[in-house]
Amino acid sequence: MKVLVLGGDGYCGWPTSLHLSDAGHDVVIVDNCVRRQIDAELSAESLTPIASLKDRVKAWREVSGQQMGVEFGDLLDWEFVSDLFERHQPEAVVHFAEQRAAPYSMIDRRHAVYTQHNNIIGNLNVLFAINEYVPDCHLVKLGTMGEYGQPNIDIEEGFIEIEHKGRKDVLPFPKQPGSWYHLSKVHDSYNIHFACKIWGIRATDLNQGVVYGTVTPQTERDPRLANRFDYEEVFGTVLNRFCVQAAIGHPLTVYGNGSQTRGYLDIRDTVRCIELAVENPAERGEFRVFNQFTEEFSVRQLADLVIDAAGKLGVEARLEEIENPRVEKYDHYYNAAHTKLLDLGLEPHYLGDGLLDSLMNIAIQYGDRIDRDVVMPSVDWRTGKARQRIHKAPAEPSTL
């Protein structure tokens, strides 16, 4: 199947591109490599050294014999987007190409506006391009479990039947997103749902949990295929960050009391979920929502798991509760449905010692690349200043 992977150079997009290519799909990676530019902005780097997009694709051709296409451009540029869809006539589009870090969107006004503008308008351009050039194409869009927030009722997959004053309807599940980033995904979901309704396009909205891990069977086949591994406070997801903290003898920084519970999944399940969605397209006019995660953990549970795993490797780790820079609920109810991808055939990689060992070993292997200055939170949800400096002053001595 001809598949465009928008954001195919990123943390989820790159291993997904490899996985789809390995499964026999004709993959074209579309990216503007802004994530690499943001590394420069944040003075942070992937823990794992990553090759240029050109070298990645070349390495994949060498090890697999498969040729992936590359299109460099920005989804905000309609001339680029329209040309892209008209020329490639994709059967499916996997859309990862959004600013995806909640803390990044909370830095200041400019970063909030950048995030919403980039995500909402880029996604609108994709919708208009599908409608105009490939109306039968299936949009597989990455959302987030964070769109739902933490309601005191069970979270369903996109829709909920509500009985109210003796009448019933099935309506979009009420959302309570917790950052400008999460909001942008809610806005996207509404826009996509509407496009399905008026134009009859096909869409699957994947509300993904927090992803951990970095390795997939494809990324292991050559060092140039390595996936990025973010451990700093802005882009680093919590489990990856904890493993790095343990490896360098830094306390595992738990925000508040650590009772915040979320859905999580292994990156090997991310790539498989995308494949399942692509190979089982939504109907024409259907707006389908899958909750894409495999297990629920509290932050404290994750910290305890990492401390145990570190202990078995002879590394002594400890957690430290620090002031929560985010505005979040504690000790809340959390129970979210996630059966639709299992029904399509997902066989989850549950979090276990093997994966934790592997993450810790990566952290130890690249220990000399770790910058201790970037693991502590600096972005505060409550400030909301219009302008904020986020540079880590390189001359400042580490406080730990």
Add this chain to the structure above:
Amino acid sequence: MKVLVLGGDGYCGWPTSLHLSDAGHDVVIVDNCVRRQIDAELSAESLTPIASLKDRVKAWREVSGQQMGVEFGDLLDWEFVSDLFERHQPEAVVHFAEQRAAPYSMIDRRHAVYTQHNNIIGNLNVLFAINEYVPDCHLVKLGTMGEYGQPNIDIEEGFIEIEHKGRKDVLPFPKQPGSWYHLSKVHDSYNIHFACKIWGIRATDLNQGVVYGTVTPQTERDPRLANRFDYEEVFGTVLNRFCVQAAIGHPLTVYGNGSQTRGYLDIRDTVRCIELAVENPAERGEFRVFNQFTEEFSVRQLADLVIDAAGKLGVEARLEEIENPRVEKYDHYYNAAHTKLLDLGLEPHYLGDGLLDSLMNIAIQYGDRIDRDVVMPSVDWRTGKARQRIHKAPAEPSTL
């Protein structure tokens, strides 16, 4: 009270500015006059001749002795917005300054993107400015009843208690907006709700019904104070358009079977609702939602009322069902709560013969300004083309 009226030159903003000024508030009108530019784009004009913003404000000073401030600028321009809030230190901000026509947002990709970009980012800038310069200021934001769509259950004011699998929560009312414009208002509501939660600002979201009428006690005091009256298919709301159609002997164009039911209100109630919201501010951190309408009508009911009123003035009018350019439900359930503004003291002007006479007489008075070419729908919800010409070719003979 020092009040900024963003969009104070528009259809609702201008009479609101006058009303608040008349009630003794210190009003500053903020506008970029883009609505006047759009008149040029659409080759359409207000039925009523409207004075320039400068002349309007001058006339108001002459008749009332009250001086309103004027700030010309764009909410997308952060330098303008931050300077505005820092200098004026408003106690309340009434935010009308958004692209407000569903059909305009549906013209093509550029108009969809313009609408969402303008509305969402402008509103974000307002939120950041309040937080940074006047955290105690009360934001009174215009939303729309169209955010809710037409669910098969009663519509509540912003929030609904949901019981699900034996648990309960009060959650944001599920939304089903019906155009890129309506979507932009949903996105705004989520963004404002979040700002209230993280920064503790005060906000009232007014989900307004379809407004009709043009005259308020203040606009009548001088011809230069006249409010705009849109009757064409893009900006003209349905009742105003029907009155003009009746006055010129054009069939009243009902889209589809006319069973579409919505909430409506007189513009004299709009200005009073804003006053009530401003004078009874939300609490710090509160995101308050009022449904701002007074009566529900189906489109066909409105047509019948106009036909009756025209008949009493000796004008024979008839309705004509035309193909619906929108994607809408017919024969749907519709029952929406709207008690919160009544509780604050709103005394509605219900739709009656007097108002219909007045609208018909305005239509007859300015009959020579009516362009018959612009009353039929030209914007199609189903097309979704990236580029569409919307100019009415002036050389084309009218088909009616």
